Amino acid sequence: MQDNPNKSAGGVRQVAVLGAGAWGTAVAMALAQRHDVMLWGRNPEALQDMARARENTAYLPGHPFPAGLRVAADFDAALAHVAGPDSLLIAACPVAGLRPLLEQLKSRSIPNVVWLCKGFEYGTGLLPHQIVREVLGAGVAGGALSGPSFAQEVAKGLPCALTIASDSAALRDCVVAAVHGGNIRVYSSEDLVGVEVGGAVKNVLAIATGVADGLGLGLNARAALITRGLAEITRLGTALGGHVETFMGLTGMGDLILTCTGDLSRNRRVGLGLAQGKPLDVIVHELGHVAEGVPCSKAVRELAARMGVDMPITNAVAGVLFDGDQPQVMVSRLLARDPRDEKVQR
Ligand SMILES: NC(=O)C1=CN([C@@H]2O[C@H](COP(=O)(O)OP(=O)(O)OC[C@H]3O[C@@H](n4cnc5c(N)ncnc54)[C@H](O)[C@@H]3O)[C@@H](O)[C@H]2O)C=CC1
Numbered sequence: 001m002q003d004n005p006n007k008s009a010g011g012v013r014q015v016a017v018l019g020a021g022a023w024g025t026a027v028a029m030a031l032a033q034r035h036d037v038m039l040w041g042r043n044p045e046a047l048q049d050m051a052r053a054r055e056n057t058a059y060l061p062g063h064p065f066p067a068g069l070r071v072a073a074d075f076d077a078a079l080a081h082v083a084g085p086d087s088l089l090i091a092a093c094p095v096a097g098l099r100p101l102l103e104q105l106k107s108r109s110i111p112n113v114v115w116l117c118k119g120f121e122y123g124t125g126l127l128p129h130q131i132v133r134e135v136l137g138a139g140v141a142g143g144a145l146s147g148p149s150f151a152q153e154v155a156k157g158l159p160c161a162l163t164i165a166s167d168s169a170a171l172r173d174c175v176v177a178a179v180h181g182g183n184i185r186v187y188s189s190e191d192l193v194g195v196e197v198g199g200a201v202k203n204v205l206a207i208a209t210g211v212a213d214g215l216g217l218g219l220n221a222r223a224a225l226i227t228r229g230l231a232e233i234t235r236l237g238t239a240l241g242g243h244v245e246t247f248m249g250l251t252g253m254g255d256l257i258l259t260c261t262g263d264l265s266r267n268r269r270v271g272l273g274l275a276q277g278k279p280l281d282v283i284v285h286e287l288g289h290v291a292e293g294v295p296c297s298k299a300v301r302e303l304a305a306r307m308g309v310d311m312p313i314t315n316a317v318a319g320v321l322f323d324g325d326q327p328q329v330m331v332s333r334l335l336a337r338d339p340r341d342e343k344v345q346r
């Protein structure tokens, strides 16, 4: 392979992206402008198709790969690619796939790790960084890269701003140096909990605004849901130890606005489908992508109930998704709640 003249920004030369869905592919394409990037996916046939077409026709059609991007169906080859010291490993699967993916990395020598998934793990109620610690141990330098970023726009090279959250300053610096540049700005944060809670719960709220918009309830209702949704994120996030200002930033309010209002959002599209009366399995099948807000609504409902945190919009979404509540009932229940003080309180 020819050397990329722009590579090795910030010391990072080799990057492996594990997970070849829409977001993993878009991130791999963006980073391949500056680094030697290998994109691994778990489906060998899909990888063969990508290698042939130089495009991810299944998950990110219409966006040709840059010349420097390599794809690999061989997990060992992807790990060997990041065996050197100037390397970054990016886990780009959904939350449900994070634990199984990390299990494959256990007892292997791995470099700095960054994960892109947004949600709480169903069953355990854990955030991604807690799963990473549980599986790989506390000694691994890792962080969450999050923020308002539709894969299709990043693949087109349109501008976006992200946040890398980690308790390791060295990891934050490494990721900023490796990813910041061109049309991508990267901010840093020490608030892993706040960043991950914002990214997780905004998906549930995007389903809620999709329902409201699908029912034709108007822009006032949408603005109310987004704002009270932010209060919900902040209540849960601070109860878990996140910082209030994080929820006003890119990974809180920023991603919430994007996902609740942008029709590229898969979660918003789930809400629009529910409002049309479509069954959830049909919506998910038509989507062909993960909609993290679906399992996350259930995980958050359970976690918030255990912690005594009031999450009315999340509960209403979970009711429609899992308890057979009608979308119209969801809205009337929210409207019928007792009046209260607007400030965020538990
Ligand atoms: N698509 C987007 O615009 C953005 C997505 N995200 C987050 O990134 C995560 C991934 O999303 P997408 O790539 O868009 O989903 P997607 O539905 O387009 O693709 C998911 C990919 O993950 C793979 N996968 C599932 N389990 C796996 C496992 N155990 N090991 C390896 N691969 C596995 C699937 O085969 C598929 O290729 C989600 O948590 C999502 O919320 C974050 C920012 C933007």
Ligand SMILES: O=C(CO)COP(=O)(O)O
Binding pocket: 118, 147, 148, 149, 150, 203, 206, 255, 258, 259, 264, 265, 266, 267, 268, 290, 291, 292
């Ligand atoms: O997280 C995202 C944008 O920041 C993508 O949102 P969806 O998963 O709803 O498409």
